[in-house]
Amino acid sequence: MTCAEFDVIVHDVARSDALDKPAAVIAKFHAQTCERCAARLAQAQVVAGALDMVAQDSAGLEASAHLEAALVAAFREYHRSLERARHRISRERLRWLEWPALAAAAVVLLAVGAWNFSRPRVANVRGNHASGQGTALAVPDNARNSGALAPKANSAAGESQNEMAVAQSETASDFVLVPYGEGFEPGDSGVIVRVEMPRSALADLGYSVDASRSADLIRADLLVGEDGWPRAVRLVR
Amino acid sequence: MPDRPELRDEELLRRMRAGDDEAFRSFYLRHQRPIYRFALHMTGRPEAAEEAVQEAFMTLIREAAKFDPARGTPQAFLFGIARNHVRRVVESNSRFVPLADDGDLQVRAGQASLSYGLGESLSDDLARAEIIELVRRAILALPEHYREAVSLCDLEGLDYAAAASALNCPIGTVRSRLARGREMLVVKLRPAAMKKPSRAAGGR
Numbered sequence: 001m002t003c004a005e006f007d008v009i010v011h012d013v014a015r016s017d018a019l020d021k022p023a024a025v026i027a028k029f030h031a032q033t034c035e036r037c038a039a040r041l042a043q044a045q046v047v048a049g050a051l052d053m054v055a056q057d058s059a060g061l062e063a064s065a066h067l068e069a070a071l072v073a074a075f076r077e078y079h080r081s082l083e084r085a086r087h088r089i090s091r092e093r094l095r096w097l098e099w100p101a102l103a104a105a106a107v108v109l110l111a112v113g114a115w116n117f118s119r120p121r122v123a124n125v126r127g128n129h130a131s132g133q134g135t136a137l138a139v140p141d142n143a144r145n146s147g148a149l150a151p152k153a154n155s156a157a158g159e160s161q162n163e164m165a166v167a168q169s170e171t172a173s174d175f176v177l178v179p180y181g182e183g184f185e186p187g188d189s190g191v192i193v194r195v196e197m198p199r200s201a202l203a204d205l206g207y208s209v210d211a212s213r214s215a216d217l218i219r220a221d222l223l224v225g226e227d228g229w230p231r232a233v234r235l236v237r
Numbered sequence: 238m239p240d241r242p243e244l245r246d247e248e249l250l251r252r253m254r255a256g257d258d259e260a261f262r263s264f265y266l267r268h269q270r271p272i273y274r275f276a277l278h279m280t281g282r283p284e285a286a287e288e289a290v291q292e293a294f295m296t297l298i299r300e301a302a303k304f305d306p307a308r309g310t311p312q313a314f315l316f317g318i319a320r321n322h323v324r325r326v327v328e329s330n331s332r333f334v335p336l337a338d339d340g341d342l343q344v345r346a347g348q349a350s351l352s353y354g355l356g357e358s359l360s361d362d363l364a365r366a367e368i369i370e371l372v373r374r375a376i377l378a379l380p381e382h383y384r385e386a387v388s389l390c391d392l393e394g395l396d397y398a399a400a401a402s403a404l405n406c407p408i409g410t411v412r413s414r415l416a417r418g419r420e421m422l423v424v425k426l427r428p429a430a431m432k433k434p435s436r437a438a439g440g441r
Contacts, residue, residue, distance in 0.1 A: 047422050061274050072265070075261045
């Protein structure tokens with residue numbers, strides 16, 4: 001080993017655990033045969049020892065106790081605020097998910113309300129329906145007389161074949177039960193009301209909706225039970 | 238609550254991310270001392286060291302989820318934050334560095350013997366305190382890069398890899414900065430290192 005090589009590792013030699021054993025042995029052997037390097041090693045050992053002394057003396061130093069309390073409080077507050085933010089986001093997300101259903105329900109209720117407003121009572125589809133004319137959601141004549149158009153509702157008896165044929169030619173789908181409704185059993189009575197509603201409300205009925213046309217108004221027939229609540233809907237061309 | 242040695246840092250961090258404040262407290266108790274000491278060695282000011290600890294752990298609170306174990310240990314992550322804070326403190330107030338110039342240190346070193354505690358030692362606490370103070374001042378007088386390496390490796394006992402992670406530099410850079418810093422300390426402390434231990438070292 002040369003003195004230049006010794007200089008590179010002298011501080012590691014001074015810290016015996018910082019050098020692999022063969023290298024340390026070779027370096028120490030060199031120091032035994034070289035006065036200059038022996039002096040260098042002695043100085044390095046003294047400085048290493050002095051640094052150890054400082055490290056030992058500093059071992060008990062730490063931040064003040066009040067900092068610990070303040071940081072723990074900050075930790076709790078940060079996670080509380082995160083939790084609040086999560087709740088707020090989930091509430092908003094839920095609101096967005098509910099919107100189509102609420103919109104559909106609002107349209108349905110509006111239609112039913114308009115229809116009920118124009119009728120003194122809920123009529124059986126077998127009977128003659130009161131006129132829906134004069135309301136915002138006027139029921140066309142063919143629909144008012146088309147109790148026979150409810151294929152799943154089994155409320156079609158007593159209507160003329162001509163009227164049924166006209167109405168059937170206008171429909172674009174079968175009746176689909178309204179979500180969250182009470183359903184419609186064979187033998188139940190009801191009336192069919194033709195309404196206009198936003199296309200976006202179809203999403204709630206299981207149809208795919210083109211977002212660019214979600215604001216368009218479409219026509220549909222509502223099958224309304226005797227209690228005044230809509231039970232099913234079908235599309236009209 | 239005492240530190241929970243049975244839990245590794247990674248597990249404590251996982252619990253912290255879930256909002257477990259006891260995990261945070263354990264993590265804090267485990268790591269605050271090295272961070273505090275490092276900042277103290279770097280600035281020489283207890284209040285600056287305390288600020289560095291606060292900064293490091295506040296950053297950890299906010300960014301625990303961003304910690305990437307592949308880039309180093311949680312302790313190296315904390316050292317890195319503390320180091321950035323220390324740098325800002327040092328840059329914003331030049332009175333922190335250097336606390337002693339070489340001439341002042343040489344005079345002081347000439348009055349003390351660093352051989353204390355290394356064999357034929359004095360048994361005088363005053364001498365020990367004086368020597369420790371002398372070495373601390375010598376460390377503070379080192380250029381910042383060298384001071385960082387000496388503080389992390391020689392005073393906090395980090396290995397080269399951990400120090401490199403904390404300092405965000407290659408291991409070879411740490412090694413060379415450390416060697417250079419140690420060499421500068423030898424020069425600064427040479428008068429004391431060369432002096433034979435004596436009772437005069439204790440100032441008496």
